[in-house]
Amino acid sequence: MYGEKESKFNSNIYIGIPREYYEKLENIGDMKKIADRLGIQSFVPFTGNGHEAMLQELNKKTHGIANTVCALLDESALDKMVDKTTGAIDVTKFEALIKDFTARLTEDMLRLKLGGELTPEKIARLSTEELKGVSGVYARTLPLESLGLLYKSVYDMEINKIHAEVVPNVSSMTEPARGLIQKASRDEKALFISLTAESLADLRFIANSIRDMGLNAEQASKFIQVNIFDSNITVDKLDKALEYSGLGAYLGKANVNLVNQSGSISLSDTIKIMQDTFGADIDVTKIAIGDTNHIELTDEDKDLLNDEKQAPLYVQMEGEGIVSELFRVVIEMSANNCEVPKNLGVVKQIEGILRAFIFKPIGKINYKDIVEKMKNYESIIIAA
Structure with missing residues (x-):
C-alpha cells in the first residue's frame, strides 16, 4: 500500500x-x-x-x-x-x-x-x-x-508493554459494544464516558485504548472525558502532560479536568463536568463513569443511582488493575445491560445501589511493583 x-x-x-x-x-x-x-x-x-x-x-x-x-x-x-x-x-x-x-x-x-x-x-x-x-x-x-x-523513551515502552499484556485485543469487544462506540463517535449522543486518571501513565493507557478502538480526535472528543487526580499535573503543565502521554492526539483540554485539590469529587460533580463538556441537555442515563476510587458517593448520589429512570452507570475499580481495563468494562456494561465478558474480570453490584458496581480485574500483573517506576519516569518527563 x-x-x-x-x-x-x-x-x-x-x-x-x-x-x-x-x-x-x-x-x-x-x-x-x-x-x-x-x-x-x-x-x-x-x-x-x-x-x-x-x-x-x-x-x-x-x-x-x-x-x-x-x-x-x-x-x-x-x-x-x-x-x-x-x-x-x-x-x-x-x-x-x-x-x-x-x-x-x-x-x-x-x-x-x-x-x-x-x-x-x-x-x-x-x-x-x-x-x-x-x-x-x-x-x-x-x-x-x-x-x-x-x-x-523507556516510559513509553513500559506503558505500552503493560497495556498490551493486560487489555484484551480490541477484536474481542462484543458487537453491541462496537456498535455503541460507533454511535457515540458519530455524535449520536448514545454514550458519554468519564474516567478518572491518577498519573501520566493512566493518560497513556487511555490514549492507547482510544487508539485501539480506531478513533481519531474528532470522534473521541464527542463522548470521552477525563478527570485527572495528580498533583504533578498542574494547569501550566497540562499541555505537556497531554503531549507526552499521547492523549493530546485524541482529547483536547476541553475534555480533561484537573482535580488535584482534595483528591476526590462527588458523583454529582462528575455529572456536572460532563454536562459542561458535552452539553447541559445530555441524557444522564447515557453517562458511564469509570472510577479509580476518587469519587465519593453522597446520599444524594446514591438516591440518583437508585432512580431507574435517571441514573447514570457508576463503576469503581477495586484491586490491582489499569484504567484501560476499566475503560473497556464501562463500554461493555453500557452496551450489554451491565454484563461483562469473562476475560475482563468480575463485576458485582454495590449492595443497595441499583446502578453502582465494583469491578475486580483478573489481575494479570502486579501493578504495585511498577507504580514507583512509573512515578519516577513521570517526574522526569513533567519536569523536562
Whole structure:
C-alpha cells in the first residue's frame, strides 16, 4: 500500500544508532545521503551503553523539535546485518529495515489522523497539508526479529508493554459494544464516558485504548472525558502532560479536568463536568463513569443511582488493575445491560445501589511493583 514516496510524511524522524555500528555504516557511504534517500531527518550516533542511557540521550538531542518521531536501532538487529568475515554491514538489509519502519509508521500516523480502517478512498482524500496536522510523538514497537526499533523513551515502552499484556485485543469487544462506540463517535449522543486518571501513565493507557478502538480526535472528543487526580499535573503543565502521554492526539483540554485539590469529587460533580463538556441537555442515563476510587458517593448520589429512570452507570475499580481495563468494562456494561465478558474480570453490584458496581480485574500483573517506576519516569518527563 505504501511506496517510498508515500512514507515521507511531514514529521522529523530521528533514529539513534550505537557509534560502533554508525561508523560501519559511514564506511559504506554518506550517512546524510542515506538518510535523505530513506526519508529520515537524521541518524544519530551514540556513545552510551544500554537502551535506557541511549534513549535518554536521544530524548535530549530532540527535545523541543516539533512533530518528531524518534527510535533507537537495537544492537541485536544490527548485529544480524554484519558480515562475519568482513565486518561490514549489509546496506541492503539496513535500508530495507528502515523502509519497513517508515512505511509502518506512516500507516499508524494515517490511522491516528483518520480513525478506523484505512481505505484507498480515505488516503486519496489526504493532502500533504492535512498530514501536517498530525501532531505528537507516535511510533510503534515491532518484534526485534522484524524490526529492532524501540520507543522514544523507556516510559513509553513500559506503558505500552503493560497495556498490551493486560487489555484484551480490541477484536474481542462484543458487537453491541462496537456498535455503541460507533454511535457515540458519530455524535449520536448514545454514550458519554468519564474516567478518572491518577498519573501520566493512566493518560497513556487511555490514549492507547482510544487508539485501539480506531478513533481519531474528532470522534473521541464527542463522548470521552477525563478527570485527572495528580498533583504533578498542574494547569501550566497540562499541555505537556497531554503531549507526552499521547492523549493530546485524541482529547483536547476541553475534555480533561484537573482535580488535584482534595483528591476526590462527588458523583454529582462528575455529572456536572460532563454536562459542561458535552452539553447541559445530555441524557444522564447515557453517562458511564469509570472510577479509580476518587469519587465519593453522597446520599444524594446514591438516591440518583437508585432512580431507574435517571441514573447514570457508576463503576469503581477495586484491586490491582489499569484504567484501560476499566475503560473497556464501562463500554461493555453500557452496551450489554451491565454484563461483562469473562476475560475482563468480575463485576458485582454495590449492595443497595441499583446502578453502582465494583469491578475486580483478573489481575494479570502486579501493578504495585511498577507504580514507583512509573512515578519516577513521570517526574522526569513533567519536569523536562
